[in-house]
Amino acid sequence: MAEIKVPELAESITEGSIAQWVKKVGDRVEKGEFIVELETDKVNAEIISEEAGVLTQILAEEGDTVLVGQVIAVVEAGEGAAPAPAAPVAAAAAPQAAPAPVAAAPVVEETTGERVIASPAARKLAREKGIDLAAVSPVDPQGRVRVQDVAAHGTAPVAAPVAAAPKAVVAVDDSRVTIEKMSRRRQTIAKRLLEVKQSTAMLTTFNEVDMTNVMALRSRKKDQFFESTGSKLGFMSFFTKAVVAALKKYPYVNAQINGDEIHLNNFFDIGVAVSTEEGLVVPVVRDADRKNFAEIEDSIADLAKKARDKKLGLSDLQGGSFTITNGGVFGSLMSTPIMNGTQAGILGMHTIKKRPVEVNGEVEIRPMMYLALSYDHRIIDGKDSVGFLKTVKELLENPEDLLLNS
Template identity: 50%
Template sequence: MSIIEIKVPNLPESVQSATVATWHLKAGDAVKREQNLVDLETDKVMLEVPAIADGILKEVRIASGATVKAGDIIGILEEGEAAAAPAAKSEAPKAAATSDDGQSPAVRKLLAELNLSAGTITGSGKGGRLTVEDVKAASEKQKAAPVAATSTAPKAAEPATPAARRVSGSREEQRVPMTRIRARIAERLVEAQATAAMLTTFNEVDLKAVGDLRSKYKDGFEKAHGVKLGFMSFFVRAAIEALKKYPAVNASIDGTDVVYHSYYDVGVAVSTERGLVVPILRDADTLSFGDIEKSISDLGVKARNNKLTMDDLTGGTFSITNGGVFGSMMSTPILNPPQAAILGMHGIFDRPIAVNGEVKIRPMMYLALTYDHRLIDGREAVLFLRMIKDSLEDPARLLLNL
């Protein structure tokens, strides 16, 4: 049997290091070729490290939470058949279950402090022995899970909410390290506020015409394109037409130069458990309504499954963020540097408005355009937003390029 070193793969350009996020297997586990061994988190994307052969994971050299660089050896894989591995694994917990003996002093001390038994924890160390990390993980799991009282004198149930904890007098705190992507998002947001002269202008749009169009053609659209007709495709198309008329909104600042882009790569913000990411619709001006909806759906699935690549996130000349999916009524979006503007969508609410001298109830949305005042004047920003409003209130303009 040959020994294979598990190494950190080449990292994306501009990424210097990664964090070992999660090992999906532990030492002694059987491994299948192409099986994902470990997730590496960078400040932009999540990378998977698959096994290049069948065998046994002999050693985990770098634990979760550690910082690594390209080429670092993080584990050892022993190539070959792994038929005997399950039998060997099944005996390890039994040995550990007999007593706390055989554990290291540090583990025994921690078990005593946390009032835990080694027999209730599966060890990931050599021969099934417990590690300090195993004990800590078991303790955290026990705290998180609702466990029934086992003593003859039952204890009061742990309050389920912060408010309940305050009533009971408990003031617990939990400190966890910030993820790399969250730290990077924070860094870029602060950078945007420190380097750009951000200003936000607002307008409102009557979405009755768009709603009627969607209701009329939604079934035929889904049958033809295999995806539902949403609002985003209308907003993307309306934004592109406005960007063509006001090129400064699609530009960026590089030092003392202004870079005007002849292409339209539109970023669409997606909220995930790891933070906000902005995958890019490349050459969005060449995409049909169906292409836009399918692309947004595919990028959203990839984002939520941590499958986005650097190419999905790199570049972008303009961004759209939709707080309306969470019920937001109004907000002031923050720029995504080096872009010069970002469009904020919000919730659709029925409101009374004046239509041809009469009061009507219409589905209304507030729009917000945050822009870099160093490059875009207020006049351009207002007219840009007004053009989006006009396109959405009369969707035929999008087909006629008006």
């Protein structure tokens, strides 16, 4: 017999939630096979079986909170497709009262023999309301059942209703409010953003950049760039290069406070905020100062794909000396981004908008982008914050300098 325990993923992770069982009781399990997905406040982890056999017990339901080291399943050696039955009562034995069966945890989504794809919150709500997930019609075109689908399906329990004495109650229209429990990752995001707001002297300064030259250079070079490197030339490599150059010029923006000490980082690990279905994550491009444009584009593309596929590891998220976030992809014209963890600064990019600006005494229509730098005023003065943002602006408006110096 082998116990499946919640593994120790990192020093800072002590618990998680069962996101999805990919095996059910009675299924054959091979050694090293993925049997359950665990959601933590940082990443989703795939837990495997260390032994081959049959999954005989599941001790935690989807949506349950489990601790590191907790036993969540049992695998027993064997080839069968179901757990061994109890020993039969001998025919010659005197009749005895059969022991009361142990009630199994309700699994209402398995009635059709096919596994229903559903979010942990939807499964939990279905269990609470006694709703068969297989009977729920999802809105998602891919067939994933969400909590809204369960709530819309109805609240009638499977068991026959028991008549109760009439009470004076106020009718509530459940369709007016949909209650959805925050995922563990969303709870952590909320907690950490609040901590940053409460524990730092955060201030935001703004500037704007004329994107004419970057867009023209990218248009001229993107085909040649792709042919020579196999990578697509986007805007993020320009911004990353400009940020690294500005951080070298203003090192306190690349620092952090540790107690009564200021730690000036001599490395340039740039976090790039990526939006996923579960919330915002910030994977890190390591040693961005040592990477050329193609390597930066490839790193960002790989990290974004891993984030969407829920394949990010803890090593992809830890550390980071500065962060870039791009609200412009969603159409944001201006925002005040919140700093990431213990970092001292974050650069917010925004949508490119054509508008009239003064150029050499003439009014011209130019593609303009607002930039926002949120920073910790405890260690970064206004002079450095404004100078940093001005340097980023000047480099982006003269992108040939970035290419020559990369």
